[in-house]
Amino acid sequence: QKEVEQDPGPLSVPEGAIVSLNCTYSNSAFQYFMWYRQYSRKGPELLMYTYSSGNKEDGRFTAQVDKSSKYISLFIRDSQPSDSATYLCSLTGNQFYFGTGTSLTVIP
């Protein structure tokens, strides 16, 4: 079983839609929960991180962690074409673990 599972998509939504991206994980010892955004032909860059259960909001982005269910989510409100990218979840335990990424396209 992989440490982190992420639905690869692809996901295609109209501009203005609410997007939900999700990952599940297996190890309850994970400490940090992060989301990275990767544009085409670029390296991943940190979008948000949290270390506890609950929600963390940053503008149009909300990261949610449910440690009891081992489930993390990223919500994007009022999605924009500039949000089109691949989103990777990442968890930290004794090393960095990454999901395989979900490809998102926001259609104008």
Place this chain on the structure above:
Amino acid sequence: NAGVTQTPKFRVLKTGQSMTLLCAQDMNHEYMYWYRQDPGMGLRLIHYSVGEGTTAKGEVPDGYNVSRLKKQNFLLGLESAAPSQTSVYFCASSPIFSGNTIYFGEGSWLTVV
């Protein structure tokens, strides 16, 4: 501010050739990493370093060697390239080994024919 810089960005190799990917970071980070990213496989750790002069194997180290002679540089070598090593390679660095962020370079696209 450069962050993590990788060279070259694109390279085509013939099977059996050797090459070195160069990575430099200007954030004074102790920890550096080389990942490869393949469709459906995500990011897989090849080798990493916990400080100048140290290296360690990651998840997929076979066919690769690394060196960290200076704190700011981490080199990835392919001694005898194989088509299975066609991939996108990312160098990364972090201030803490298992912290809350890791900084990636722009990537190096390698094709082995």
